[in-house]
Each structure stands twice: as C-alpha cells, then as structure tokens.
Amino acid sequence: MQSPTEFVETHRPAGGRRSGKRDFIVEFFVRQTSGHVAADELVDLIRGVDARISRATIYRTLQWMVDAGIARRVDFGDGRVRFEHGYRHPRHFHLVCKTCQQSFEFLSSDIEALVEEVTAARHFTPVQSVLQIYGTCESCQAGRPPARSTLPVDVVFARDALRVAIATERSGLTFYTRAARLARDARGREVFERLAGEEREHLGKLEARYAELVEQHADLEAQPTFLFFKGAANGLFAAGAEELREAGVDDRQALLIGIRCERGSHLFFKRYGERFDESEGKRIFLEFAGEERDHFDLLVREYRALIARERAAATAAAKPAASGRTTKGRAASRSRGTAAHRRKPARRKRSA
Amino acid sequence: MQSPTEFVETHRPAGGRRSGKRDFIVEFFVRQTSGHVAADELVDLIRGVDARISRATIYRTLQWMVDAGIARRVDFGDGRVRFEHGYRHPRHFHLVCKTCQQSFEFLSSDIEALVEEVTAARHFTPVQSVLQIYGTCESCQAGRPPARSTLPVDVVFARDALRVAIATERSGLTFYTRAARLARDARGREVFERLAGEEREHLGKLEARYAELVEQHADLEAQPTFLFFKGAANGLFAAGAEELREAGVDDRQALLIGIRCERGSHLFFKRYGERFDESEGKRIFLEFAGEERDHFDLLVREYRALIARERAAATAAAKPAASGRTTKGRAASRSRGTAAHRRKPARRKRSA
DNA sequence: ATAGATGCAAACCCTTTGCACATTA
DNA sequence: TAATGTGCAAAGGGTTTGCATCTAT
Numbered sequence: 001m002q003s004p005t006e007f008v009e010t011h012r013p014a015g016g017r018r019s020g021k022r023d024f025i026v027e028f029f030v031r032q033t034s035g036h037v038a039a040d041e042l043v044d045l046i047r048g049v050d051a052r053i054s055r056a057t058i059y060r061t062l063q064w065m066v067d068a069g070i071a072r073r074v075d076f077g078d079g080r081v082r083f084e085h086g087y088r089h090p091r092h093f094h095l096v097c098k099t100c101q102q103s104f105e106f107l108s109s110d111i112e113a114l115v116e117e118v119t120a121a122r123h124f125t126p127v128q129s130v131l132q133i134y135g136t137c138e139s140c141q142a143g144r145p146p147a148r149s150t151l152p153v154d155v156v157f158a159r160d161a162l163r164v165a166i167a168t169e170r171s172g173l174t175f176y177t178r179a180a181r182l183a184r185d186a187r188g189r190e191v192f193e194r195l196a197g198e199e200r201e202h203l204g205k206l207e208a209r210y211a212e213l214v215e216q217h218a219d220l221e222a223q224p225t226f227l228f229f230k231g232a233a234n235g236l237f238a239a240g241a242e243e244l245r246e247a248g249v250d251d252r253q254a255l256l257i258g259i260r261c262e263r264g265s266h267l268f269f270k271r272y273g274e275r276f277d278e279s280e281g282k283r284i285f286l287e288f289a290g291e292e293r294d295h296f297d298l299l300v301r302e303y304r305a306l307i308a309r310e311r312a313a314a315t316a317a318a319k320p321a322a323s324g325r326t327t328k329g330r331a332a333s334r335s336r337g338t339a340a341h342r343r344k345p346a347r348r349k350r351s352a
Numbered sequence: 353m354q355s356p357t358e359f360v361e362t363h364r365p366a367g368g369r370r371s372g373k374r375d376f377i378v379e380f381f382v383r384q385t386s387g388h389v390a391a392d393e394l395v396d397l398i399r400g401v402d403a404r405i406s407r408a409t410i411y412r413t414l415q416w417m418v419d420a421g422i423a424r425r426v427d428f429g430d431g432r433v434r435f436e437h438g439y440r441h442p443r444h445f446h447l448v449c450k451t452c453q454q455s456f457e458f459l460s461s462d463i464e465a466l467v468e469e470v471t472a473a474r475h476f477t478p479v480q481s482v483l484q485i486y487g488t489c490e491s492c493q494a495g496r497p498p499a500r501s502t503l504p505v506d507v508v509f510a511r512d513a514l515r516v517a518i519a520t521e522r523s524g525l526t527f528y529t530r531a532a533r534l535a536r537d538a539r540g541r542e543v544f545e546r547l548a549g550e551e552r553e554h555l556g557k558l559e560a561r562y563a564e565l566v567e568q569h570a571d572l573e574a575q576p577t578f579l580f581f582k583g584a585a586n587g588l589f590a591a592g593a594e595e596l597r598e599a600g601v602d603d604r605q606a607l608l609i610g611i612r613c614e615r616g617s618h619l620f621f622k623r624y625g626e627r628f629d630e631s632e633g634k635r636i637f638l639e640f641a642g643e644e645r646d647h648f649d650l651l652v653r654e655y656r657a658l659i660a661r662e663r664a665a666a667t668a669a670a671k672p673a674a675s676g677r678t679t680k681g682r683a684a685s686r687s688r689g690t691a692a693h694r695r696k697p698a699r700r701k702r703s704a
Numbered sequence: 705a706t707a708g709a710t711g712c713a714a715a716c717c718c719t720t721t722g723c724a725c726a727t728t729a
Numbered sequence: 730t731a732a733t734g735t736g737c738a739a740a741g742g743g744t745t746t747g748c749a750t751c752t753a754t
Contacts, residue, residue, distance in 0.1 A: 077427040123490040132482045138475040
C-alpha cells in the first residue's frame with residue numbers, strides 16, 4: 001500500500017524544483033482526512049502551524065497539485081473553491097448535507113453508464129461528470145452529531161468491488177456445477193468441472209481477501225456502500241444458471257450460455273475496471289476481467305472442438321451409407337438448424 | 353399556455369409591494385431565451401436598456417425570484433452565479449461545453465431513479481440534485497458554430513413524454529389485441545376487445561396531440577432528446593405482449609399479465625409524473641397514470657369475476673359427478689403447472 | 705405613516721498577480 | 730547564474746450591505 005509520500009512522489013512532475021515549503025503544504029494536504037478542504041480553510045490551517053508560509057504560496061501549491069493530478073478541484077456552490085486529494089481516494093459523486101456541511105462520497109457505475117448513453121446520444125465528449133445531491137444527512141435528521149468515518153475511501157471501494165466479484169463468482173460456480181451435472185458428453189462434463197473448480201478457487205481467494213480486509217479495518221463492514229453497482233449486484237451468471245434449469249438444454253447450449261456469460265462478464269469488468277481510478281478496487285476488477293476472458297477463450301475452444309467432433313461423427317456415419325452426398329447435406333442442414341435455434345438462446349423477441 | 357407574465361403572477365409572493373423596476377427586471381429575465389444568465393451579465397444587459405436601475409437592485413431581485421420560485425440558481429463552477437428561470441423550463445441536468453460555454457439540458461428518469469436508490473440506502477433526504485457533465489459539444493468538435501435552439505424546453509419535454517406514452521399505448525394495444533384473439537371465453541374476449549378499443553382511442557388522441565405539437569413548432573422533431581427514459585422506452589406492455597405468444601396461455605393468465613402490466617405502468621407514470629415540474633409533460637404522464645389505473649381496476653374486477661365463475665362451474669360439475677375431488681384436483685394441478693411455466697417465460701416456443 | 709424598494713458606494717470575500725527577494729539545480 | 734519558488738501587498742472580480750432616499754399602500 002502506497003504511503004502519502006510515495007503517492008506524491010509518483011505524481012511529482014519532472015522539471016520542477018523542490019522546495020521545503022511546497023513539500024510541507026502538499027504533505028499536509030494529502031494527510032488531510034476530511035474530504036474537501038476549502039482553499040482558504042487550508043490557508044488558516046497551515047498558517048496556524050507555520051505562519052511564515054504565505055497565502056499566495058498555498059494557493060499556488062494547490063494549483064500545482066491539481067496540475068500534477070494530486071488534487072481535484074470540487075465546487076459545492078458556496079462560492080469557495082474546495083480541493084480533495086487523490087490519495088486513496090477514487091473519483092466519486094457527492095451527497096452534500098446542507099445542515100452539517102459534511103459530504104459523503106459514492107460511486108455508481110449504473111449512473112455512469114446512463115451518463116455515457118446521454119452523452120453518446122448528443123455526440124458530446126465528456127471530460128468530467130459532477131453529481132451532487134444536496135439535502136440532509138441521516139445524522140442531522142436524527143439530531144445526532146455527525147459520525148465521521150476514519151477509513152480511507154479506497155478500502156471501502158475495495159470491499160465493494162470484492163462483493164461484486166464474489167457475487168459473480170458464486171453465480172458462475174452455480175452455473176458450472178449445474179452444467180457439469182447436466183452434461184451428457186464426458187468431455188463436456190470435464191470442461192465444466194474444471195471451470196467449476198477454477199471458480200471455486202477464485203472464489204476462495206476473493207473471500208480470503210475480503211476476510212483479510214475486514215480484519216484489517218475495524219468497522220469496515222458497517223460502512224455504507226460506496227460503489228453502487230446494481231447491474232452486477234446479483235452476479236452476472238445468475239440468469240445463465242437459471243437457463244440451465246430449462247428442459248432440453250444440451251451440452252452445446254450450455255457451452256453457448258457459458259460463452260455469453262463469460263463474454264458479458266469480461267466486458268463488464270474490463271469496462272468498469274478501466275474507468276476506475278487507481279485503487280485495489282480497480283485491480284480486482286481488471287484481474288477479474290482477465291480471468292473471465294480466459295474462461296471465455298476456453299469455452300470457445302471447447303465449443304469449436306465439439307462442433308468438429310459432431311461433424312466428424314456425422315461424416316463417419318455417412319461413410320457406410322450408399323450416398324455420401326445426401327447424408328452430408330442432411331448433416332449440414334441439421335447443424336445449421338441447431339445453430340439458428342441457438343442463435344437467440346432463450347431470449348424473447350422484442351419486436352412484434 | 354401560460355404567458356411569462358402569468359407565470360410570474362402565479363409565483364409572486366403575498367405581502368410584498370409592487371415596483372416598476374422589479375417588474376421590469378423580472379419580466380426581462382423571464383423572457384430570456386438563452387438558458388443560464390450570469391448575474392453580472394444580466395446587470396450589463398439590463399443597464400444597457402435602462403441605466404437608472406442599479407446593480408444592487410438587480411442582485412436583490414434575482415434573490416427575490418429564487419425565493420419566489422421564479423428562478424433557480426445554477427453553478428457551473430466558473431466563479432459566477434448563474435440563474436435560469438422556471439417558465440416553460442422543467443428541472444433538468446446539464447451538459448456544459450467548456451469550449452463554447454453553451455449548456456445543453458436533459459432529464460433522465462433512469463438517473464433520477466438511481467439517485468433515489470442511493471439516497472435511500474444512505475437515509476439521506478435529498479432536496480436538489482445537480483448533475484453536470486463537462487466536456488465538448490458536437491458543434492465545437494466539428495468546428496461548427498454553436499446551433500442554438502429557439503424552442504422552449506417544455507415543448508421538447510412534452511414531445512418526449514408523448515413519445516413514451518405512445519410507445520406504451522402501442523404495446524398495450526398489441527397486448528390487448530393479441531389477448532382478445534387468444535381468448536376462449538366470450539366474456540374475456542369482450543373485456544380485452546374493450547380495452548383494446550380504449551387503447552386505440554387513447555393512442556389516437558396522443559398521436560393527434562403529437563402531430564399538433566410538431567406542426568406548431570418547426571423543427572421540433574429534429575430536436576435532440578430531452579427526456580431520457582430507458583425504462584419505458586419500448587412500451588411497458590412489450591414484455592407482456594410477448595408472453596402471450598407462449599403456448600398454453602389461457603384467459604386467466606392473460607388477465608394476470610394485463611394486471612401486472614397496467615399496475616406497473618400506472619405506478620411508473622404516477623411516480624415520474626408527480627416528480628416532474630409543472631408542464632405539459634407532467635400532465636401527460638399523470639393523465640396516463642389515471643388511465644392505466646382504470647384499466648387495472650377493470651382487469652382486477654374481471655379477474656375476480658372469472659374466478660367466481662370458475663368456482664361456480666366447479667361446484668356445479670361436482671354435484672352430478674360421483675367424485676368431485678378428482679375433477680377439482682386435476683384443474684388445480686394443471687393451473688399450477690402453467691403458473692410455474694409462466695414464472696420463467698425465457699424459453700421461446702416455436703410451435704403453436 | 706410606514707414598511708418596503710432603490711441607489712450609491714463602500715465593504716466583503718476569496719482569489720490572483722506584480723514585483724522584489726530568496727532558493728535551488 | 731538562471732530558472733524557479735516565495736512573500737508581501739495590492740489588485741481583481743463578483744457579490745453583498747449600510748444607509749439615506751424614495752414610493753407604494
């Protein structure tokens with residue numbers, strides 16, 4: 001885990017010149033736990049410690065940090081510029097309490113996806129999205145003093161990413177277990193069992209990491225959700241696993257359902273993983289995306305092998321027959337028929 | 353349609369004292385077509401017309417309008433306060449072009465729904481949500497001059513609300529037409545036909561209103577989407593209509609599907625209609641919600657009647673028969689079987 | 705008569721800048 | 730020494746306010 005100092009060092013732009021005062025301000029700022037310091041608030045804080053640092057230097061250093069990617073400018077519409085630092089602090093949206101002025105952070109991949117749709121529809125190239133919800137926080141409504149969390153946001157983010165990943169693994173495990181039980185072909189069963197095994201293994205790892213995280217950080221599980229991810233909340237294989245319950249699903253179809261799920265899952269985790277800021281949560285998503293792609297590749301290979309075997313079997317069956325042409329034609333057309341049936345597997349058509 | 357003056361009058365707070373200057377400023381502001389005037393921009397504009405109006409009065413009047421609900425404060429983070437008026441101008445989100453400084457407005461019920469989920473999860477009481485997407489607009493990317501629309505936003509909003517309502521009516525019409533064709537029971541058929549007729553009538557009205565709107569406002573159809581409403585985009589009955597294609601759907605099930613759809617539709621339109629600002633779009637939604645509720649009530653009554661008839665028939669059949677148990681048991685188990693089938697309608701039946 | 709609206713200019717608040725001085729590579 | 734960082738104080742910009750002056754009710 002990076003220290004604040006390391007974080008600053010990795011962001012420090014080349015070519016500048018070091019200075020003790022700037023270092024002090026930056027260090028002070030990055031160590032700040034309360035999310036969003038107004039610039040002039042920071043001036044008071046710092047000049048309280050060392051009055052020889054001037055207002056101008058602090059403002060200039062804040063700008064320097066923004067340019068370096070150490071700080072982000074935020075605006076809560078109260079006429080003063082605020083800054084939040086990026087150390088252990090992924091990009092996020094805000095709930096702003098107008099009573100206690102505290103702000104709470106969250107991220108919603110679902111909202112981000114919708115925002116993307118809107119911008120795409122307008123051919124607008126987005127650079128930054130700001131979502132602020134103003135209102136009254138739970139504590140203020142209850143008349144309680146504000147309860148401030150001491151946990152870094154990225155830990156909660158990692159927790160939530162793990163939760164999503166675990167749910168996905170669980171549904172994947174169910175899927176492959178069920179598929180293996182269902183499989184008629186020995187080789188198909190083997191593949192599904194192998195994948196089930198892998199899912200179980202990954203699941204174990206993820207759960208171990210989750211347990212570790214929870215142990216390292218007291219009250220972690222009590223923290224409210226940071227990452228809202230409805231789209232993946234129930235595990236991306238849940239629907240696929242359900243499809244296996246339907247009558248008449250054969251190995252080939254199970255493979256195709258698996259391919260579809262892994263593909264979706266891969267794209268999903270890749271897409272969001274890439275978009276998140278550097279963090280354990282991001283890493284979890286990207287690793288996961290890689291695993292899903294491996295599974296996808298494996299299933300596709302297996303599917304091709306199955307097709308090849310079927311074709312070979314059809315040819316072998318045709319040989320003893322008098323007219324190879326006819327049989328071949330029949331086999332081909334049957335194959336085409338199945339493919340056509342499978343092309344829209346268990347999806348209801350929308351158009352009337 | 354309200355005039356700007358009427359709009360102001362309905363909002364004017366009681367107890368104040370009239371003044372020509374304030375009236376002038378308010379009138380001037382509300383007639384402003386370009387969305388978001390910075391306060392000091394407005395000062396220049398107004399003092400250009402009448403230099404006897406002082407800066408302070410304009411600032412004070414802006415605050416007065418915000419208190420009266422005539423104006424809304426918006427903040428694009430550029431250090432100046434902006435205001436937009438509420439006349440023909442429902443609440444919305446913003447796309448802000450950092451190149452041409454123009455801002456584009458949109459509303460997304462889907463995003464609003466997600467925001468609600470987040471606030472509910474945190475027990476946060478929201479008062480106002482601000483969503484701003486900063487980036488580059490289409491014109492600026494293409495190097496073209498900004499194309500400014502002269503249409504009031506609420507007209508585009510009405511257009512979009514009509515589109516959603518029309519899509520819903522269409523899918524409802526398909527549903528009831530199909531259900532009527534499917535119905536075995538004469539009375540069931542009659543109900544479905546009646547509802548199909550009503551949907552057709554509503555649809556006609558909505559389409560007429562749509563045509564009228566398009567005629568009144570040149571280029572209306574060329575305007576980009578204002579209301580994003582993915583959840584209802586395809587018509588809320590589309591899925592229900594598809595379910596009717598499945599084998600073994602009887603009158604009772606059709607009724608139940610209809611009930612589910614109408615209920616969903618009613619809640620949907622009510623929920624969003626209530627949340628929108630006063631506008632034709634809002635009225636369209638709320639009227640629609642009422643119609644859907646009427647249909648819902650009708651279907652529920654019909655469903656109850658059907659049950660009662662079935663029960664009566666069963667009793668009548670049981671009387672002459674030696675063992676009424678058997679008949680009843682068979683009917684019940686068939687019903688259960690079909691119900692289970694209905695729960696997972698994923699599988700598409702090609703036959704029938 | 706009197707609360708409320710207006711004008712003027714000064715005050716305000718936070719932020720930025722010009723310039724002389726100090727520091728670092 | 731030459732480019733970069735710092736301090737001070739002043740300027741900047743947008744907004745708000747105190748107070749005397751009007752003006753509707």
